[in-house]
Amino acid sequence: MKYNVNSSGFYGDFGGAYIPEMLFSNIDELNKNYLSIVEEDSFKKEFNYYLKKYVGRPTPLYYANRLSEKYGSKIYLKREDLCHTGAHKINNTIGQILLAKELKKTKIIAETGAGQHGVATATVCALMGMECVIYMGEIDIERQRPNVERMRILGADVRPATSGSKTLKDATNEAMRHWINNPDDTHYIIGSVVGPHPYPDMVARFQSVISEELLVQLNKVEGRDYPDFIIACVGGGSNAAGIFYHYLDNSKVKLVGVEAAGLGISTNKSAATTKLGKKGVLHGSKTLLMQDENGQVTEPYSISAGLDYPGIGPLHAHLSDSNRGIYISVEDDEAMNAGIELSRLEGIIPAIETAHAFSVFDKIDMKNKVVVINLSGRGDKDLETYIKWGKY
Amino acid sequence: MNRINKLFKEKTDNILSIYFTAGYPSLNDTEKIIKTLDECGVDLIEIGMPFSDPIADGPVIQDSSNIAIDNGMNLNVLFNQLYGIRKITNIPIVLMGYINPVYQFGYEKFINRMMECDLDGLILPDLPLDDYKSNFKSIFDKENLSFISLITPNTSNDRIKKIDENSNGFIYMVSSSSITGKKSTFSRDQIQYFNRINNLNLKNPKLIGFGISDKLSFENACDYANGAIIGTSFIKNLSNINIKDSIKNFIANIRSL
Numbered sequence: 206m207k208y209n210v211n212s213s214g215f216y217g218d219f220g221g222a223y224i225p226e227m228l229f230s231n232i233d234e235l236n237k238n239y240l241s242i243v244e245e246d247s248f249k250k251e252f253n254y255y256l257k258k259y260v261g262r263p264t265p266l267y268y269a270n271r272l273s274e275k276y277g278s279k280i281y282l283k284r285e286d287l288c289h290t291g292a293h294k295i296n297n298t299i300g301q302i303l304l305a306k307e308l309k310k311t312k313i314i315a316e317t318g319a320g321q322h323g324v325a326t327a328t329v330c331a332l333m334g335m336e337c338v339i340y341m342g343e344i345d346i347e348r349q350r351p352n353v354e355r356m357r358i359l360g361a362d363v364r365p366a367t368s369g370s371k372t373l374k375d376a377t378n379e380a381m382r383h384w385i386n387n388p389d390d391t392h393y394i395i396g397s398v399v400g401p402h403p404y405p406d407m408v409a410r411f412q413s414v415i416s417e418e419l420l421v422q423l424n425k426v427e428g429r430d431y432p433d434f435i436i437a438c439v440g441g442g443s444n445a446a447g448i449f450y451h452y453l454d455n456s457k458v459k460l461v462g463v464e465a466a467g468l469g470i471s472t473n474k475s476a477a478t479t480k481l482g483k484k485g486v487l488h489g490s491k492t493l494l495m496q497d498e499n500g501q502v503t504e505p506y507s508i509s510a511g512l513d514y515p516g517i518g519p520l521h522a523h524l525s526d527s528n529r530g531i532y533i534s535v536e537d538d539e540a541m542n543a544g545i546e547l548s549r550l551e552g553i554i555p556a557i558e559t560a561h562a563f564s565v566f567d568k569i570d571m572k573n574k575v576v577v578i579n580l581s582g583r584g585d586k587d588l589e590t591y592i593k594w595g596k597y
Numbered sequence: 598m599n600r601i602n603k604l605f606k607e608k609t610d611n612i613l614s615i616y617f618t619a620g621y622p623s624l625n626d627t628e629k630i631i632k633t634l635d636e637c638g639v640d641l642i643e644i645g646m647p648f649s650d651p652i653a654d655g656p657v658i659q660d661s662s663n664i665a666i667d668n669g670m671n672l673n674v675l676f677n678q679l680y681g682i683r684k685i686t687n688i689p690i691v692l693m694g695y696i697n698p699v700y701q702f703g704y705e706k707f708i709n710r711m712m713e714c715d716l717d718g719l720i721l722p723d724l725p726l727d728d729y730k731s732n733f734k735s736i737f738d739k740e741n742l743s744f745i746s747l748i749t750p751n752t753s754n755d756r757i758k759k760i761d762e763n764s765n766g767f768i769y770m771v772s773s774s775s776i777t778g779k780k781s782t783f784s785r786d787q788i789q790y791f792n793r794i795n796n797l798n799l800k801n802p803k804l805i806g807f808g809i810s811d812k813l814s815f816e817n818a819c820d821y822a823n824g825a826i827i828g829t830s831f832i833k834n835l836s837n838i839n840i841k842d843s844i845k846n847f848i849a850n851i852r853s854l
């Protein structure tokens with residue numbers, strides 16, 4: 206477990222729990238309990254039950270025939286878009302709400318960017334009958350309208366974050382403030398592998414069902430349980446962490462994370478953290494962080510709300526820093542074109558976050574290789590953005 | 598003995614500490630604000646080092662931080678402003694902020710500049726105790742600088758004792774489970790919390806902060822600690838037009854008989 210978290214919550218130099226005292230008791234409570242809870246048989250049984258019967262797992266591993274033909278690789282798609290609510294995010298929210306129940310919490314808060322995590326949280330709150338408050342940047346509320354209404358239909362209280370860049374980073378700030386103000390009865394379901402330890406590890410474990418299934422599925426079709434390449438988009442990095450998880454220490458597999466370059470990494474309008482970030486501390490963990498020379502966090506930009514974040518999870522900072530992972534960035538237009546291409550070749554309209562993972566074929570030589578792309582989510586929520594972009 | 602230890606030795610109650618954000622309302626107000634606070638008889642000053650993402654702060658300190666950053670405030674500017682401050686005041690001065698700007702500045706350089714300016718203490722709420730021990734403690738002990746930690750109603754007695762052991766100057770008692778800027782009159786639970794802490798016989802004196810906004814809440818807090826810290830309410834009352842008078846009026850009001 207060279208690349209996984211160590212016992213003090215660090216991935217190499219990255220991770221830890223850099224939190225004010227006001228959050229200490231909550232994080233400490235999680236830290237002391239999460240492993241024993243998630244490793245209990247009864248917990249695993251319930252978690253697996255909901256993943257199977259409610260989420261619809263296992264998700265298919267689909268051989269993308271026409272895409273493979275076009276690029277001369279054997280391309281498989283891990284169909285997280287077919288999960289209930291349309292993205293991988295619900296794997297984590299099911300896990301965390303069961304954990305919250307074990308901890309006797311009665312209220313749930315979450316941040317959301319694209320709204321997928323917000324919807325997945327609102328969904329499990331409805332399922333478990335818990336109160337739900339979702340913080341979402343004002344700009345994201347505008348560009349992901351359908352998801353806002355979905356959350357409201359599900360009974361969640363969606364609150365706009367109006368500070369800073371009014372996107373995911375600010376929604377996270379507001380959720381943390383809410384938690385500081387309500388430490389006793391509330392669990393904060395963080396939506397990616399970010400935040401103070403143990404969140405990155407906890408979320409990665411819940412998402413690791415993706416690579417757990419992949420081992421079995423690949424073995425059936427390829428006669429070996431690993432591919433040559435695994436590709437996933439990286440916002441905070443939860444879908445990537447989930448599909449990398451069981452392959453972290455298998456050096457035969459090249460792990461590729463795709464970040465959002467926005468309008469381009471030299472334009473000031475970007476979210477390509479591994480290219481533009483330096484080591485720093487945000488939202489409770491030491492990680493790579495886009496910031497100015499004075500340590501003020503820079504406002505990121507991406508056409509995709511779910512990738513519009515100035516940091517990445519500490520696992521990815523470590524994979525990038527140690528060169529275990531290959532991190533590349535693609536621009537808005539490249540991602541949008543890749544989204545259209547996937548729609549036309551395979552009949553799958555991907556989420557714009559996900560579309561980033563499909564724009565790597567001209568960037569990495571994968572000819573004749575077995576490639577698995579994590580199809581993290583579907584594009585229903587993004588129709589308006591596709592329409593506005595218009596080049597199809 | 599540093600100025601903070603000296604203060605608490607000479608004065609054991611009604612200590613008034615004022616927090617303001619450096620670079621707000623205008624970039625170069627720092628010296629004027631310090632000087633006026635000193636003249637008004639404030640006991641201790643906490644200078645906020647603005648950060649873009651202050652997760653423990655409410656809207657007032659968030660806004661003042663953003664304005665300060667836009668005004669051009671950063672650690673270099675702040676230390677340049679504070680260099681020579683000891684020519685005009687002997688009041689204890691503590692820097693308070695979030696870890697990231699300090700981390701980027703460089704811990705060693707930061708501590709050197711603190712000493713160059715003859716400042717007295719540091720509050721970095723998101724710095725873990727272990728990081729403090731490995732990066733700050735030996736030099737803070739050697740140079741007699743104060744490292745001040747927060748405790749909250751949810752901090753366990755064992756942890757409070759550990760924090761007390763590793764801090765010096767005073768303990769920052771956060772009045773309730775909240776971010777800054779929430780008004781409070783003390784509830785039974787809070788009073789129980791204050792009493793619990795007072796029964797622990799900590800080596801450090803205590804100031805209560807968060808939610809202290811006026812004469813009444815200040816005096817209430819002083820019943821349970823050596824004094825209190827006012828931040829949000831002070832910042833709200835800072836007038837851009839006549840900063841000196843706005844400070845004088847605010848403090849006179851708190852201190853009025």
Ligand SMILES: Cc1ncc(COP(=O)(O)O)c(C=O)c1O
Pocket residue numbers: 292293318319320321322396397398438439440441442443444445510511512556558559581582583
């Ligand atoms: C479909 C989809 N993929 C990816 C992401 C990015 O998050 P992460 O990097 O944590 O997988 C999001 C975030 O909203 C998403 O909705």
